[in-house]
Amino acid sequence: MEVQPYLFFAGNCEEALQFYQRSIGARITMIMRYSESPDALLTPVPDEWKDKIMHANVSVGHSQFMASDGQCDRIHPEFHGFSLSLKADSKTDAERLFKSLSSGGKINLSFQRTFWSSGFGMLTDRYGVGWMIMSEIGT
Secondary structure, eight states: OOOOOEEEOSSOHHHHHHHHHHHHOOEEEEEEEGGGOGGGGTSOOOGGGTTSEEEEEEEETTEEEEEEOOOTTSOOOOOOSOOEEEEOSSHHHHHHHHHHHHTTSEEEEEEEOOSSOSSEEEEEOTTSOEEEEEOOTTO
């Protein structure tokens, strides 16, 4: 059994995924646009949705999450009640990832040493997604 986050963006999924590629080295392993849907013949896709992302798989290290523009005609509230946790191989890497992801976002807890980590910080990125970035003690 496996739990994988699925993030819905209000029409800016592709922009967010490009940001994650640059910021944390995310790799898009699969992407399907609404115009590529096998059901497009049965349910016409509005022109403004055709290039939007219907589904994407994204790998970060040994983890994966999925993403979509969702229903682009609805305004989605900001993400609440969870954060994605990203564990880096070293304090230096964790701090670099923290700075990159926080660009254009909001720092909720500055990157610092804690009793459980040599470097830990919390932020909300420019797309409203919460992140906790950390390294192991002593790394």
